[in-house]
Amino acid sequence: MLWEGSIAIKERNGLYVQVEFMCNNCKSCTTLYSSPKMPTGRRHEINIRLAIGSTLCGLGRDGVMKLLGALNLPPPIQEHKYREAQEFVLDYIEKAQEQSMATAVEEAVAAAGGVRDLVVSGDGAWLTRGYSSLHGIAALCSTTANPKVIDTTWSSKNCSKCLGAESLRHTNFDLFSTFQENHECQLNFTGT
Structure with missing residues (x-):
């Protein structure tokens, strides 16, 4: 016996898809989700994993778009959503990096017999x-x-965000001032 019913995509967000199957005979509805949500928010795990993987591989969003296109998969989330996901992931990556390096220092000190002059x-x-x-x-x-x-x-030697905001100085000085107050500048080196 063949199944008679309809299939509908109810939600799509990046690589996340919610698919609904409706039986024409009994009107029963079954919903499948391609990924759970993160426990701490509204983001879907598959999109966070995409952001982590693309960052670790150095692909960026454009590289991810090429890869998914070659695999005949839908394009990733929109540019601003991709950036939000990367910023969300960045905090966790930085914490893991700091913990890993602190552990490495303690292991090196222990291997040196407790001497901290490594x-x-x-x-x-x-x-x-x-x-x-x-x-x-x-x-x-x-x-x-x-x-x-x-x-x-x-x-x-430069800060791309400062360079981008420079055009605001003459067109919207209030917005430029707000940017300067809240901005963490990436410029931290002036030598050769």
Whole structure:
């Protein structure tokens, strides 16, 4: 016996889909959800995982759109929703990074017999070759038998948000002033 009924997509948000199956004979309705909501809010787990995965892989939203297109899947959430998901995830990633590095320091101190004056190895890089790069990174690693990252930092010679808001200075000074009051500037390096 074949099933006779209808299928309808009731909600779609990024990769999240809510599908409803309605039986024509008994009028019974069954709803399936492609992903649960996060316990702490209204976001769907699949979209948060998409944001985490794309960040860890360095894809960004454009890369995710290309990947999903190649897989014949629907496009991800809208640009502003994607940014919101990344900002939501960023807090958790930063906390995990801080905890991991603090644990790595304590493990290195324990391996050194309790001595807090550690021998470390460090490396850094600029985004582009030469001395014209606007962004750079650096990391320190322990030199124990199982080396781990114990500290990281980044440097930036400009702030894209400040550059973008500069046009507001002449068109909407009140909005520009509000931006300046609430903005965490990324510019933290002026050397060569």
